[in-house]
Amino acid sequence: MTDREPAVQVLSESPGRIARETLAHDRRTWIASALLLFIVVLTLSAPLYATYVSKTDPFVSSINGTTVIDGQEVSVLQQSTEGLRIGVNPIGPTWRIGSYALGADNQGRDVAARLLYGGTNTLLIGFTAGFLTITIGTLLGVIAGYSGKFVDSFISRILDVIWAFPVYLLSISLSVVLLTSGFKWGPISLEAGSLYLPIFIIGLVYVPYVARPIRGQVIALREREFVKAAIGSGAKSSQIIFREILPNVIPSVIVFIPMMVALAMLTESALSFLSIGVQPPDASWGTIIKDGLGLLYTRPLVALLPGLLIVITAVSLNLLGDAVRDALDPKARMRGAV
Amino acid sequence: MRRSKSVAALLSLAFILSACSSGAEDEAGSGAQAQEGALAAYDESKAGGTLRLVAKGAAGTLDPHINYTLQFWQLYQATYDGLLAFRKVDGPKSFEIVPDLAEALPEVSADGKTLTFTLRSGIKFSDGRDVTVADVKASFERIFKVSSPTAGGFYNGIVGADKCLATPATCNLDKGVVVDAATNKIVINLTGADATIKYKLALPHAVVLPADAPSKDAGSDPIPGTGAYAFASYDPNNELKMVRNTHFVEWNREAQPAGYPDEIVYSFGLTAEAQVNAIKNDQADWMLDPIPADRLSELGTENADQINVHTLTAMWYLPMNNNIAPFNNVKARQAVNYALDRNAMVKIFGGEQLASPACTFLPPGFPGHADFCQYTKGADTASPAKEWVEPDLEKAKALVKESGTLGQKVGVVVSDDEVNKQMGEYVQSVLNQIGYKATLKPISSNIQFTYIQNTNNKVQISLSQWYQDFPAAMDFSYILLGCESFTPGSDSSINMAGYCNKDINKRMIAAMDLAVTDEAAANKEWGVIDKDIMDEAPVAVAFTPKQVDFLSKRVKNYNFSKQFYMLVSQLQVK
Numbered sequence: 001m002t003d004r005e006p007a008v009q010v011l012s013e014s015p016g017r018i019a020r021e022t023l024a025h026d027r028r029t030w031i032a033s034a035l036l037l038f039i040v041v042l043t044l045s046a047p048l049y050a051t052y053v054s055k056t057d058p059f060v061s062s063i064n065g066t067t068v069i070d071g072q073e074v075s076v077l078q079q080s081t082e083g084l085r086i087g088v089n090p091i092g093p094t095w096r097i098g099s100y101a102l103g104a105d106n107q108g109r110d111v112a113a114r115l116l117y118g119g120t121n122t123l124l125i126g127f128t129a130g131f132l133t134i135t136i137g138t139l140l141g142v143i144a145g146y147s148g149k150f151v152d153s154f155i156s157r158i159l160d161v162i163w164a165f166p167v168y169l170l171s172i173s174l175s176v177v178l179l180t181s182g183f184k185w186g187p188i189s190l191e192a193g194s195l196y197l198p199i200f201i202i203g204l205v206y207v208p209y210v211a212r213p214i215r216g217q218v219i220a221l222r223e224r225e226f227v228k229a230a231i232g233s234g235a236k237s238s239q240i241i242f243r244e245i246l247p248n249v250i251p252s253v254i255v256f257i258p259m260m261v262a263l264a265m266l267t268e269s270a271l272s273f274l275s276i277g278v279q280p281p282d283a284s285w286g287t288i289i290k291d292g293l294g295l296l297y298t299r300p301l302v303a304l305l306p307g308l309l310i311v312i313t314a315v316s317l318n319l320l321g322d323a324v325r326d327a328l329d330p331k332a333r334m335r336g337a338v
Numbered sequence: 339m340r341r342s343k344s345v346a347a348l349l350s351l352a353f354i355l356s357a358c359s360s361g362a363e364d365e366a367g368s369g370a371q372a373q374e375g376a377l378a379a380y381d382e383s384k385a386g387g388t389l390r391l392v393a394k395g396a397a398g399t400l401d402p403h404i405n406y407t408l409q410f411w412q413l414y415q416a417t418y419d420g421l422l423a424f425r426k427v428d429g430p431k432s433f434e435i436v437p438d439l440a441e442a443l444p445e446v447s448a449d450g451k452t453l454t455f456t457l458r459s460g461i462k463f464s465d466g467r468d469v470t471v472a473d474v475k476a477s478f479e480r481i482f483k484v485s486s487p488t489a490g491g492f493y494n495g496i497v498g499a500d501k502c503l504a505t506p507a508t509c510n511l512d513k514g515v516v517v518d519a520a521t522n523k524i525v526i527n528l529t530g531a532d533a534t535i536k537y538k539l540a541l542p543h544a545v546v547l548p549a550d551a552p553s554k555d556a557g558s559d560p561i562p563g564t565g566a567y568a569f570a571s572y573d574p575n576n577e578l579k580m581v582r583n584t585h586f587v588e589w590n591r592e593a594q595p596a597g598y599p600d601e602i603v604y605s606f607g608l609t610a611e612a613q614v615n616a617i618k619n620d621q622a623d624w625m626l627d628p629i630p631a632d633r634l635s636e637l638g639t640e641n642a643d644q645i646n647v648h649t650l651t652a653m654w655y656l657p658m659n660n661n662i663a664p665f666n667n668v669k670a671r672q673a674v675n676y677a678l679d680r681n682a683m684v685k686i687f688g689g690e691q692l693a694s695p696a697c698t699f700l701p702p703g704f705p706g707h708a709d710f711c712q713y714t715k716g717a718d719t720a721s722p723a724k725e726w727v728e729p730d731l732e733k734a735k736a737l738v739k740e741s742g743t744l745g746q747k748v749g750v751v752v753s754d755d756e757v758n759k760q761m762g763e764y765v766q767s768v769l770n771q772i773g774y775k776a777t778l779k780p781i782s783s784n785i786q787f788t789y790i791q792n793t794n795n796k797v798q799i800s801l802s803q804w805y806q807d808f809p810a811a812m813d814f815s816y817i818l819l820g821c822e823s824f825t826p827g828s829d830s831s832i833n834m835a836g837y838c839n840k841d842i843n844k845r846m847i848a849a850m851d852l853a854v855t856d857e858a859a860a861n862k863e864w865g866v867i868d869k870d871i872m873d874e875a876p877v878a879v880a881f882t883p884k885q886v887d888f889l890s891k892r893v894k895n896y897n898f899s900k901q902f903y904m905l906v907s908q909l910q911v912k
Contacts, residue, residue, distance in 0.1 A: 059767075060767050060770070060771065061682070061763065061764045061767035061768070063679070063681075063682035063685050063686065063764060064679060064681055064682050064685070077685050079685075079689045079690065080634065080635035080638055080639070080689065082635070082638070082639045083635075083638040083639035083640070083642040084638035084639075084642050084645055084647065084691065085638065085689070085691050086634045086635070086637075086638035086645070086647065086688055086689060086691045086692055086886070087631065087632075087633075087634025087635035087636075087637075087638055087688055087689060088631070088634075088635075088685045088686075088688060088689040089632070089635055106631065106686070106760055107760065107763055107764060107767070180779075192777065193777050275754070275759075275780060279777065279778065280763050280766065280778050281763065281766065281767060281770070294630060294631060294632055294756050294760075295631075295632050296632065297630075297632045297633060297636065298632045298635070298636075299632070
């Protein structure tokens with residue numbers, strides 16, 4: 001028997017588990033994930049929608065095409081019948097599934113089908129370019145930060161050069177050049193107009209935005225006792241990087257993912273809007289906004305809908321990014337609260 | 339002979355003419371339309387005010403001997419004069435030639451090689467100096483000294499022109515343009531008879547300028563002229579201002595009528611949307627650029643009385659490079675002709691009220707035009723239909739297979755403005771449907787026209803437009819498809835298709851010669867030549883456009899010359 005207080009139970013949960021639990025209890029995570037999942041599933045259904053619902057090919061001009069509304073065959077592009085009878089307007093939203101529900105664009109193509117296909121391309125480029133940036137950025141950041149000296153200087157100067165250009169200016173310049181001639185370097189060959197070109201360009205221009213913070217973090221980690229101990233015990237550089245450095249960098253990398261994907265997606269949309277991203281007849285949300293620009297007065301939905309989808313997706317990714325950051329770096333959240 | 343026009347103007351404006359005779363029915367929405375065929379007597383009470391014109395951009399140099407844009411040619415009608423002029427009236431009579439600085443139409447020698455003019459007395463330049471025969475001779479020499487774009491094409495028939503073309507700086511036309519200051523006589527000697535010389539002498543490149551005008555491109559510096567107005571200032575990035583020529587006295591109302599506005603201000607930098615809004619809000623009086631497609635219905639309904647629509651003798655067409663794959667194969671070219679849905683392109687342009695499907699190289703109503711179409715459903719080269727009805731995709735696909743070009747890559751080069759890009763996207767879709775792998779290459783309107791002419795750029799197919807210089811078949815067929823118009827590696831190779839059929843070329847030259855003595859027979863021959871050319875399908879003709887002029891409510895006295903379009907100086911804003 002003793003009158004001493006029982007010892008306080010020490011929690012021994014891992015940081016990963018804490019993060020997962022924090023994420024699971026964060027409403028932002030669920031809202032953002034649900035929205036993203038909805039959009040991804042929606043865009044992936046594009047071929048099904050085009051084949052079985054709208055029964056149109058969204059990549060073929062259908063200027064003299066027709067559709068059936070209330071049992072009547074009507075032109076997809078309709079000649080004005082009032083006044084001087086000048087001008088031709090694409091059919092507006094019919095709100096009838098399968099009959100140009102969201103209307104047609106100026107090539108007579110189903111806007112709904114193109115919106116779905118466009119989303120597939122935008123998300124594909126956003127995610128792929130985002131991951132490309134993260135992969136290259138992390139690799140360069142870790143190598144530069146851990147190696148130091150000449151290697152660090154060499155990589156840092158290259159990053160400085162890229163950083164010196166405004167992102168959009170660099171993207172536009174590269175796109176204009178590569179869209180004309182394509183890209184060929186050793187075994188890598190990308191045709192002009194290929195979807196891989198915007199992925200490659202966007203993936204490249206954002207590398208410094210990931211690599212530099214990672215490099216800084218690695219430089220700090222290199223001075224920590226556990227890394228010095230590993231070096232002192234004769235561990236190989238690769239072992240130190242993979243066992244000691246990378247596990248400590250991964251949380252930062254994870255925080256970067258949604259942000260970089262959102263940035264890549266926005267950049268793709270901007271480039272496509274400027275006709276130097278996804279090339280016709282392919283679609284992306286950016287190209288559809290461009291198509292809708294010429295229809296702003298008569299068919300504003302053509303431009304508004306892809307814009308709205310871009311906003312929803314970008315906000316979802318940012319919400320998710322914030323939630324992940326707060327979960328992986330509680331101190332940052334506390335600092336933010338203060 | 340070669341000729342080019344600035345794309346900016348060609349694309350944006352749809353300026354120049356329409357049929358010199360029949361077919362061109364003009365539909366005018368404006369109640370302010372003038373009487374066709376004659377200008378009303380000058381009404382002093384309507385003079386005054388500032389006419390405000392707006393455009394997306396300026397048209398480059400202000401030099402009338404160099405500028406080759408419809409945008410500025412329209413203004414030159416009120417600022418400069420040549421020995422001859424196109425009659426400045428509304429309607430088809432505007433194709434007729436009248437004496438301008440010359441007292442009368444020229445006396446032509448029996449062999450057609452000598453034209454004799456008498457210069458009017460008492461006409462002054464806007465700087466107050468008298469116009470003399472020396473100015474006339476110097477102006478003809480200046481055409482060569484400044485390397486006018488039509489020097490080699492339109493004026494190479496003047497005796498001595500060949501030497502001037504070889505060494506422009508020292509151009510001397512002592513034998514080609516003989517003048518006598520005592521009698522004011524001007525004799526123009528040609529190396530051979532030219533049925534179209536009267537038209538060429540009435541174009542802005544042959545206007546009379548002071549003898550001391552710079553022997554180089556005057557750029558933004560106005561050169562004094564003899565018209566009712568003078569250029570006061572020009573900033574290509576901002577504004578062009580025209581004011582009344584205080585030394586102007588009307589000498590021939592059909593050639594150079596007195597104008598109504600005190601000032602004409604041309605503002606640059608507004609988008610087409612902004613131009614429409616400016617006119618609707620009474621902040622501008624007329625816009626150069628095509629009305630955006632999504633505003634046409636609205637304006638055609640709400641502002642019908644401010645819209646004027648006119649048929650043009652012009653065409654939108656697709657030159658195919660006859661010298662590189664896949665279009666060095668006649669079947670591939672014919673396939674494109676069969677596949678092209680002209681109605682679809684008409685719809686993109688604004689609908690059936692603004693354009694008509696076309697199949698022939700010579701536009702309807704143009705001298706030499708014959709009704710035929712080999713490339714419509716149910717027709718072929720052996721048994722052409724009367725007109726284009728609908729595309730024949732199956733036949734096109736079969737021809738592509740037969741040609742052995744199936745699956746080849748094709749680049750479609752178009753201007754980057756909205757209408758051209760939409761047309762290009764449609765053409766790309768058609769090419770993909772018939773078995774090619776087509777990509778769209780929109781490039782800046784400022785360079786597209788010269789880019790597609792240069793063989794070094796290896797353009798396979800492009801979208802272009804042609805608006806006549808003057809009402810003669812040679813201005814289409816020979817200029818655009820003659821062997822002499824094809825100059826590999828040059829930005830000025832207006833025969834973009836690179837088509838050169840030596841037999842047909844000989845027949846075209848013979849038809850031009852025949853026109854000197856028998857214009858009707860020559861025109862008949864041009865119709866046959868047109869059919870023979872189109873059998874080989876060097877190009878795919880798409881449609882004939884119409885011109886839409888959108889004016890502010892305050893503008894009155896709208897006159898549409900078939901040759902130079904809206905007569906700017908005749909608009910009344912008071």
